[in-house]
Amino acid sequence: MNRAVVFDIDNTLTKAREALELPMARRLGALGRPFALAAGSDRELLMSQFFEPLHAHGFRGQFDAFLCNGALRYRCRCGDQLELSLVDEFSMKNHLGESGFHTLLGLLERLLGDERFALPSSVSIAGDRIVDRRGALNLAPSGRERGALSAAGRKSRDEFVAFDAQTGYRARLLPVLRQELDRALPGNDLQLSLGGQTSFDLVVRGRDKSFAVRTLLDEGMQHVTYVGDALFPGGNDAAVLDYVSASWPAGKGPVDVIQVRDVDHTAELLDAWSRGGTGR
Ligand SMILES: [Mg+2]
Known part of the structure; x- marks a missing residue:
């Protein structure tokens, strides 16, 4: 099955507004399945918070980043150089x-x-x-x-x-x-x-945190797991839950949603995945 993960960034992969740390960069490198990012922030802010540290910590690979709540979609290539190219833009x-x-x-x-x-x-x-x-x-x-x-x-x-x-x-x-x-x-x-x-x-509406999830499913992923710290009502990841409950009201849809407390909780989750568990 084609499975992907979508991560929120702030307070999920990094501490709030702080730079990505080496252990989390390594965990992303060892994830073993495609992932994408869904962030409220813009590219300028995330360059120093996420993309540059990810590259500097040795991550190599490619993924998509849906920034500004899905308004901008970038393809990020981490090779010798860090390259971000704009794939889609909404105003x-x-x-x-x-x-x-x-x-x-x-x-x-x-x-x-x-x-x-x-x-x-x-x-x-x-x-x-x-x-x-x-x-x-x-x-x-x-x-x-x-x-x-x-x-x-x-x-x-x-x-x-x-x-x-x-x-x-x-x-x-x-x-x-x-x-x-x-x-x-x-x-x-x-x-x-x-x-x-x-x-x-x-x-x-629709151009929110759920946009990354919908897009991956539209483009052929069979299952998507969303990981974020603000899935509570009014939280900036809540649109994902709204989308899931509206699309699959009886449950058992192709999207799993995981609420994490903070970046340490995400680390525990990814470590459990790498040991083959669900780590919920
Ligand atoms: Mg967050």
Whole structure:
């Protein structure tokens, strides 16, 4: 049987926003079956977090990476050189049209100034608060730096993550955001979820984390296992579960979904696979 694995990156193959470590690169090299990646982040961010360290740690091989929640598909070849070539590209702006996209950006800007979204003074802001990833938008109330994090970026991130854990800020605002989106763009096909640990992801339905899984099945894989850390409702891997339950409501479909706690849990899982177990 043709079997493949799709991995989320952040907090699944790497610690949150940290570079891929050697043991995980080795595990990917020893996986013995094709794999692909499904990440919310863009290429720029993942070069230093994932692709360059993977190559530098000696991984050799080829795989596809579905970035920006499936909006961009790259083929990654790790040979003497690291090569990433764009295979497919989707644009939210084209999809919504100029005026719909403009309405959406205006709404997000307004909401960041709305008192319901206000952050306490204990949370500093670093980087861009609205990130246009072409196929997807990322709304980060405390900001988001491009590429590797600076000290200020790390501090802001830690402050926000602690604040969010204590107060449920994002979980509380998720339905508010949904309501405002539907009011501004009635009948839209936008999907909203919590992005990583600090933001909200906005994607077009179907162009989400499930896109990697659907594509591999369309292209001839008979079974796909998805491994991610945020499969809970509102999490940025949840679209995979939604897709599976909508496609195979009685279960027993060709997709297995595995929720991992963190990168150590993924390591245990892959070690169990290499010993021939299921390691769930
Ligand atoms: Mg993740």
